[in-house]
Amino acid sequence: MANLVTMQRSNYGEADGQTVERFVLDNGAMSVAILSWGAIIQEIWAPDRAGTRANVNLGFATLEPYLQKHPHFGAVLGRFANRLGPSSFELDGTTYAVTENKPGFSAHGGAKPFDMYPWTAKETSVDGHPAVELGFVSPDGDEGYPGTLTVSLTYSLSPSHELKLDYVASTDKPTVVNLTNHAYFNLASEGSGSIDDHHLQLDCSYYTPTDASQVTTGEITPVEGTVFDFRSERRIGDALRDARDPQLKLARGLDHNFVIDRPHDLPRSIVPVGRLLDPGSGRAMRVATSEPGVQVYASNSLDGSIAGHSGRLYRQGDAICFETQAFPNAPNRPNFPSTVVRPDAPYRSTTIYTFETEWSDDRV
């Protein structure tokens, strides 16, 4: 019973003249709701140590707020996630100017990121279980980026509580690509309060510092001896207030790209990123990815002005994001892993969020 994954498909309204669909994947113990609008993860209902499900993903209970500007709850961002500064880059000898939607840089792909479009949806299967494949085409020149980019994202849920995101993107001209999902997690349930008491551990020995605009400088700095050292589990609330490090101060908390430790001979294999635990509910989550980096963001810009799925207002620090990604601003930082995608080799990326209870291997 518990290993049977089902998928329900329903109409969820209309946007941009297209029907928005909602897909609910359920494995008997947990469920995930996906919207075709913005390829958004709307809900993740995960069990606590007693088996009680709660929605651990910030978002909205209806479609309408997703159609407005929002903090990218559960959304897929592209064509180039995170900050590109300056808002231009050089590729094969040509300089491309992209939309500068923030002073001095381009954020999350430009004025209209991929989460502000309807995606196509079709049913598929992954490892024999039902899954949903969402599709989107970004035209040549979209926000200034070269090449028609055809994106596919397949969401699947395994019987063992793995929510998997498989991205594929192909182009008809050389371009740069960085895709991520901006899901905000609160393992005690969205709207329940702060994630200060959550524990975080990251398999990351380096991070990429930024300038005052939070654009990466190109440095790759050891976390050793800094507030960014989460190689051993730490309570998040303690780290968020540690003002000794100017990098932490300029982001008003954690909002940094961590370099995921990875064997050199496995450049694109799926490796552990880290894990998150809510001691109160016992809910835990592991993150794994094929990407080189992860933006760990402690929702420093939530400010109590947005009411979410449960009708509760989201305050600063009520969630944490794990945006698996290429290093931000890679097109302007030659020492970072390349984000160039050419017509002969599609972009491929996989991220897995695994939900469990407790950290059974090392906790007493």
Add this chain to the structure above:
Amino acid sequence: MTVFDPTGTDAHTLGNSRGMAVTILGYGAIIQSIVVPDRDGLLANVVLGFDRFSEYVEKSPYFGAVVGRYANRIAGGAFRLGGVDYQVPVNNGPNSLHGGIEGFDRQHWTTSGSDGSSITLRHSSADGDQGYPGNLAVSITYTLTEANQLQLEYTATTDAATVVNLSNHAYFNLGGEGSGSILDHVTQLNAGYFLPVDASLIPTGEVAPVAGTPFDFTNPKVIGRNIRDGRDIQIGYGRGYDHTFVLDGWSADSSDLAVAAVITDPGSGRRLTVSTDQPGVQFYTGNFLDGTCTGSSGRVYRQGDGLCLETQHFPNSPNQPRFPTTELEPGDMFRSKTIFGFSAE
């Protein structure tokens, strides 16, 4: 705890035999620190602030400061008094906040009468200062008692009719400043009514019962319990609590003090009991702290890391005839008293 660098102002420490210590600055009559024991006798500074005076000038959100000439908001910065229209600085959206751009919190007060347990600070606000009429002579006396009470006694006199509302904007965190959120503090407010506000936080004039709303703190309640209640537009306007609570039993004819608020931190056991002769208390949960300020212990203050209990007259009273008057006439003396009492359970 770090040592405060007072360069640019004068700092005065009041102490008692029970280990409690309070540091007051000449600038803004600011309470820079209040060091009190927890249930195990462990000392911590329970008010938010900076470790260098210069930061108070550069970026303080009124940490510990005396605010005036008119604490809180005046709609549009405009009011009529004695048939004359006055305009004071609009410095908070469409409204005037805490006396204007250069309010009492940004003045160098003159100190006198410091004897180790008590200090008086004085300020003269000239006729026309920030647009307010009348030369106003203001004083505040801070007294630390052996009962771990910090008493605040304000006086003000004027030579022309004016409006006065004085308060202290201390941000408390009974777990120690910089220790984290105050949303787990247990709060009781002796207020059966509160003042609903509009989107710019000006009271609508309505005096609304707290019963059945997130504003009901008549019985002790964890602050975080209802602070995210997005169904209540009042919480939405304030991004949390930032409202005047109408204190039960207040009378314009009496200067008796009554308990306004009791705040307890379950973690440390520290308890703050606020008593006042004022008609209201602005309960503010640090909603605009956003991780920008680094406090005196070197920790960043995030949203909800401090709470204020600003004992005061009602906001915008000069434009609300139904609210208790805040007018002060020549020959009369404005007096108000508030006590911050500390204990541990």
